[in-house]
Amino acid sequence: MKIIVTGGAGFIGSAVIRRLIGDGHTVLNLDNLTYAGNLKSVASVSGHENYRYIRADICSGRAISTAINEFNPQAIMHLAAESHVDQSIEKPFVFVQTNVVGTAVLLEAAYEYWDKLPGPAKEEFRFIHVSTDEVFGELGPTGEFTEDSPYRPSSPYSASKAASDHFARAWNCTFGLPVIVTNCSNNIGPFQYPEKLVPSAIRTALAGDDIKVFGDGTNIRDWLFVDDHVDGLVLTLTKGRPGRSYNFGGDSECANIDLVNMICDKLDVMKPNPGGNPYRNQVCFVDDRPGHDFRYAINSSRAIDELGWRAEETLNSALEKTLNWYLENPDWLQFSDSYGNRIGMPY
Numbered sequence: 001m002k003i004i005v006t007g008g009a010g011f012i013g014s015a016v017i018r019r020l021i022g023d024g025h026t027v028l029n030l031d032n033l034t035y036a037g038n039l040k041s042v043a044s045v046s047g048h049e050n051y052r053y054i055r056a057d058i059c060s061g062r063a064i065s066t067a068i069n070e071f072n073p074q075a076i077m078h079l080a081a082e083s084h085v086d087q088s089i090e091k092p093f094v095f096v097q098t099n100v101v102g103t104a105v106l107l108e109a110a111y112e113y114w115d116k117l118p119g120p121a122k123e124e125f126r127f128i129h130v131s132t133d134e135v136f137g138e139l140g141p142t143g144e145f146t147e148d149s150p151y152r153p154s155s156p157y158s159a160s161k162a163a164s165d166h167f168a169r170a171w172n173c174t175f176g177l178p179v180i181v182t183n184c185s186n187n188i189g190p191f192q193y194p195e196k197l198v199p200s201a202i203r204t205a206l207a208g209d210d211i212k213v214f215g216d217g218t219n220i221r222d223w224l225f226v227d228d229h230v231d232g233l234v235l236t237l238t239k240g241r242p243g244r245s246y247n248f249g250g251d252s253e254c255a256n257i258d259l260v261n262m263i264c265d266k267l268d269v270m271k272p273n274p275g276g277n278p279y280r281n282q283v284c285f286v287d288d289r290p291g292h293d294f295r296y297a298i299n300s301s302r303a304i305d306e307l308g309w310r311a312e313e314t315l316n317s318a319l320e321k322t323l324n325w326y327l328e329n330p331d332w333l334q335f336s337d338s339y340g341n342r343i344g345m346p347y
């Protein structure tokens with residue numbers, strides 16, 4: 001297939017591209033390289049004859065339409081976004097612009113292209129909109145999000161993703177564009193921008209700095225290995241039903257403090273602190289993130305039943321693969337931007 005991947009220089013988009021190229025597809029990576037984008041994440045495939053790249057902003061209708069019409073895709077997988085909750089507290093309107101306006105611009109450009117396709121190509125075209133479980137808000141100690149859970153976003157990030165999900169559905173319901181929405185839990189794996197919890201904890205641990213944890217660390221997240229997520233997205237492309245949404249979770253709930261302690265304990269074995277001090281001694285608690293959701297958990301039964309998807313990795317195996325990769329690629333842990341101390345930004 002010929003597939004456009006937006007956000008293909010990011011954490012998950014690059015994993016999608018590495019997989020699609022490996023599977024023999026032809027891919028156009030459309031990414032405008034924000035601070036979170038890095039083409040090194042696709043270096044292993046960028047010399048491949050089936051790989052193309054264009055630097056373009058999803059908010060620019062003209063650039064996007066030109067790229068779509070010239071490439072002539074059979075599918076668009078939309079992963080470009082501002083993706084960090086803490087950044088959204090600091091700069092909410094960047095999130096509104098990229099995640100809401102950008103998604104609507106992309107949907108409209110895709111629709112204008114799709115509407116003119118001949119019969120079978122029109123029938124087979126897919127627009128996969130990649131989103132998050134955070135759109136459903138927070139859970140108490142029990143329960144799981146299903147695809148029918150009400151939308152209750154708490155942060156500017158999750159609100160912007162929720163809005164983008166609604167626009168994606170609207171372009172399906174109103175205009176017939178064959179859109180499928182996916183909502184997944186926190187991804188873990190190689191090539192993640194080091195502002196996020198896992199690479200940040202590894203970086204600060206190895207640097208001998210404070211490993212900062214929000215609040216009392218009891219907030220719970222579900223963790224999904226990025227390649228398991230990619231499996232789900234590829235299955236969505238081939239087997240998903242337009243107009244439907246699919247949840248992907250790792251069935252691996254963990255309190256933030258327990259995850260950070262797991263990272264510390266594994267690093268004690270994999271790369272012990274030269275002074276012999278256990279990395280746990282560097283953990284410290286900082287003021288909680290405003291509006292910090294308590295718990296997320298995902299019910300993936302629809303993806304399992306309808307797409308035949310299943311997460312292969314446990315949290316333990318995903319964490320080991322992830323730690324191995326960052327230890328082998330320590331340069332990745334260095335920021336390309338510098339961050340000051342500010343609200344909602346302890347990592």
Ligand SMILES: NC(=O)c1ccc[n+]([C@@H]2O[C@H](COP(=O)([O-])OP(=O)(O)OC[C@H]3O[C@@H](n4cnc5c(N)ncnc54)[C@H](O)[C@@H]3O)[C@@H](O)[C@H]2O)c1
Pocket residue numbers: 006007008009010011012013030031032033034035036037038056057058059078079080081082083084098102130131132133161184185186187188192193
């Ligand atoms: N990382 C997670 O755990 C997670 C969980 C659930 C859902 N998601 C969703 O998956 C998608 C990918 O997340 P990620 O973690 O890979 O994000 P990321 O921040 O690592 O990458 C985002 C990419 O989008 C690009 N981008 C941003 N604004 C753009 C614009 N205006 N035009 C073109 N490109 C632009 C960036 O340059 C970057 O390469 C996002 O939609 C995110 O909301 C992520």
